Amino acid sequence: MAKAKDLTGKTFGKLEVLHRSPKRSKGGRALWVCRCECEAITEVQSHHLLSGSIISCGCARSDAGKAMQQYNKEHLIKDGVYTHLLTSKVRSDSKTGVKGVTITKNGKYQARITVKNQHIHLGLFNTLEEAAAARKAAEEKYHKPLLEDNNE
Structure with missing residues (x-):
């Protein structure tokens, strides 16, 4: 050795x-x-x-985390909302291909949106198109003002 x-x-x-x-x-x-x-x-x-x-002993990781939190607070968070997530793509495991729309056990389409950690039920719909339209309208109402303020 x-x-x-x-x-x-x-x-x-x-x-x-x-x-x-x-x-x-x-x-x-x-x-x-x-x-x-x-x-x-x-x-x-x-x-x-x-x-x-x-x-380091671990303090460098802590410092980097604090710096990232500060950057996010200054540039990516508006009214408590992480605006970058509002523009994220649809998850790859989505069965509908539409963000915020899922299929229920009875075959209806459920549309939802989350704003400031509040889950808003937009309704149950017979077609994917109706659910997608409801979700799109909710994004215009709730997300668009936050994105405009952050120039997203």
Whole structure:
């Protein structure tokens, strides 16, 4: 077995390697005790450090998540609605091919729309065309003002 490379003193992302841990990972790999820029101490396997798959104690992921939430809040959310979802395509497993329209057990077409986490039942229809028209009218009424404000 090859001698493990000494990583003491090296920096990987936000992690500075302090010393090798006396413990081993569950798979028997070497662990290194590291100090993150946020001052947290963590143990990381050497291959994760060398490959760059781990660059912090977890704080970098948290920071990235907060930055994404802030961006979404400033650019993609209007009145509590994630406007990007309003323009999403029909799901590939849709049996009707129309967003917000499903087939009930009795063969009728049910049209629905969700606005600000409120589910609005638009009705049951005998034909897919009627249900699609009801859904389209509801999108014009509820979604269009939000999309116009966000220039979607």
